[in-house]
Amino acid sequence: MLLAWYDRHRRVLPWRAQPGKKADPYAxxxxxIMLQQTTVKTVGPYYAKFLTRWPSVNALASAPLDDVLRAWAGLGYYARARNLHACARAVVERHGGVFPADLEALRALxxxxxxTSAAVGSIAFDLPAVPVDGNVERVVTRLYAVEEAMPAAKPEIKRLAASLLPPHRSGDFAQAFMDLGATICSPKKPACALCPWSEPCVARLRGDQETFPRKARKREGxxxxxxxxVALRADGCVLLRQRPEKGLLxxxxxxxxxDWTHDFDVAAALQSAPRFRRQPPWRKLAGEVTHVFTHFPLALTVFVAELPRGTPSPKGARWARRAGLADEALPTVMRKVLSHALD
Ligand code: SF4
Incomplete structure (x- = not known):
C-alpha cells in the first residue's frame, strides 16, 4: 500500500536518487546529518554548498576542520559539523573512502x-532497516494508537515500524514512511482521506489522530x-576567540x-571583560540578545568598547576584520550579538 502510494507521490528532493537509479551514500x-533538527528548506542551500565545495567524502575528509565549521555556521547543533568531518576521515581511513554497506559498520562511524545508519543503510544500500524520525513516530503512534507517552514509547514505535518493513525496496519504503509523515500525516489536520493506511489506522477510526504521539509534560530549561x-578597533577589526573544543558550540x-549562569550579576560582569594594557570604558547597550538552545533559553547583555589602532589582542583572542565576519564560524547567537552591537 505504502510503496504504491510512494510511486505516485515521491517527493523530489535534491539528495534523493532519481527513480531507477542508486542513491549516492555520501549524499x-x-x-x-544536516536534516537532524533542521528543516528541508533551511538545509537546501547548505547541502548544495557542501556538495559543490566537497563533492566526495574524500574531498570533505581532506578539508581543514575550520573550513567545515565556517561553511556550517548558521545550521546550528555544531557538534554535527565536527562529527561530519570526523566521520569523513574515518570513512577514508577505515573503508578506503567508500561508505560500508553494513549497518554495524555504519553505526561504528x-x-x-x-x-542515520538505518537511513543510509536502507536508502543507499537497500538494507532492511527503518529509520525512525519524528515523522515516522507520528505515523506509527497514530496507526496503532500507541498510548505510552514520548520518549518512553520509542522502543515500541521502533518495533512496530520494523514489523511493517516489506521484503524488498527497503530504501523506498523508508523514504515513503518519512514522506507520509511529512506531507499527509501532519501534526495538525492530517489528510487521512489521502493516506494509503487510512483503513487500518486506529487513531483515524477513533477520530483522535491529533492527540498522537502522546506527550510527557515538558520541562522548560x-x-x-x-x-x-564586543571590542572594536579603530581600523575596523572586532575581537574574537574560539570556544573550547568540548561542550556547547x-x-x-x-x-x-x-559564563552563562542562572545567577548572573550584570554589575559583576565587567570582571569577565577581555584585558587590554589600557582598559577601555565598556558601554552597556540597551536591551538584551536572546537565544533559545535545546535545553535552555539565554539572555546576553552586550558591552561595547572602542580601542585605538595597533592595540594588540589579549591572550587567546584575535582581531578579525568586520568585512570578513560573514566567513567566520560564528554560531547564530554570536551573529545576533554582533548585529546588536554593530548595526
Ligand atoms: S490515516 Fe490519518 S492519522 Fe492515520 S496514518 Fe494516515 S494520515 Fe496518519
Missing part, C-alpha cells in the same frame, strides 16, 4: 547513530544570563564573554 549521509563583550568562534 544521503550528508543530507541526513563518528556521529552515526541508529537513525531555566533561563541563563551572561555578558558579551565547541570550537566555534565567539566574542569574549562571561
Amino acid at each position: 544521503v549521509w550528508l543530507s541526513e 563518528p556521529g552515526i547513530g541508529e537513525y 531555566k533561563l541563563r544570563r551572561g555578558a558579551a563583550f 565547541g570550537s566555534m568562534t565567539e566574542v569574549p564573554g562571561s
Whole structure:
C-alpha cells in the first residue's frame, strides 16, 4: 500500500536518487546529518554548498576542520559539523573512502547513530532497516494508537515500524514512511482521506489522530544570563576567540564573554571583560540578545568598547576584520550579538 502510494507521490528532493537509479551514500549521509533538527528548506542551500565545495567524502575528509565549521555556521547543533568531518576521515581511513554497506559498520562511524545508519543503510544500500524520525513516530503512534507517552514509547514505535518493513525496496519504503509523515500525516489536520493506511489506522477510526504521539509534560530549561563583550578597533577589526573544543558550540568562534549562569550579576560582569594594557570604558547597550538552545533559553547583555589602532589582542583572542565576519564560524547567537552591537 505504502510503496504504491510512494510511486505516485515521491517527493523530489535534491539528495534523493532519481527513480531507477542508486542513491549516492555520501549524499544521503550528508543530507541526513544536516536534516537532524533542521528543516528541508533551511538545509537546501547548505547541502548544495557542501556538495559543490566537497563533492566526495574524500574531498570533505581532506578539508581543514575550520573550513567545515565556517561553511556550517548558521545550521546550528555544531557538534554535527565536527562529527561530519570526523566521520569523513574515518570513512577514508577505515573503508578506503567508500561508505560500508553494513549497518554495524555504519553505526561504528563518528556521529552515526541508529537513525542515520538505518537511513543510509536502507536508502543507499537497500538494507532492511527503518529509520525512525519524528515523522515516522507520528505515523506509527497514530496507526496503532500507541498510548505510552514520548520518549518512553520509542522502543515500541521502533518495533512496530520494523514489523511493517516489506521484503524488498527497503530504501523506498523508508523514504515513503518519512514522506507520509511529512506531507499527509501532519501534526495538525492530517489528510487521512489521502493516506494509503487510512483503513487500518486506529487513531483515524477513533477520530483522535491529533492527540498522537502522546506527550510527557515538558520541562522548560531555566533561563541563563551572561555578558558579551564586543571590542572594536579603530581600523575596523572586532575581537574574537574560539570556544573550547568540548561542550556547547565547541570550537566555534565567539566574542569574549562571561559564563552563562542562572545567577548572573550584570554589575559583576565587567570582571569577565577581555584585558587590554589600557582598559577601555565598556558601554552597556540597551536591551538584551536572546537565544533559545535545546535545553535552555539565554539572555546576553552586550558591552561595547572602542580601542585605538595597533592595540594588540589579549591572550587567546584575535582581531578579525568586520568585512570578513560573514566567513567566520560564528554560531547564530554570536551573529545576533554582533548585529546588536554593530548595526
Ligand atoms: S490515516 Fe490519518 S492519522 Fe492515520 S496514518 Fe494516515 S494520515 Fe496518519
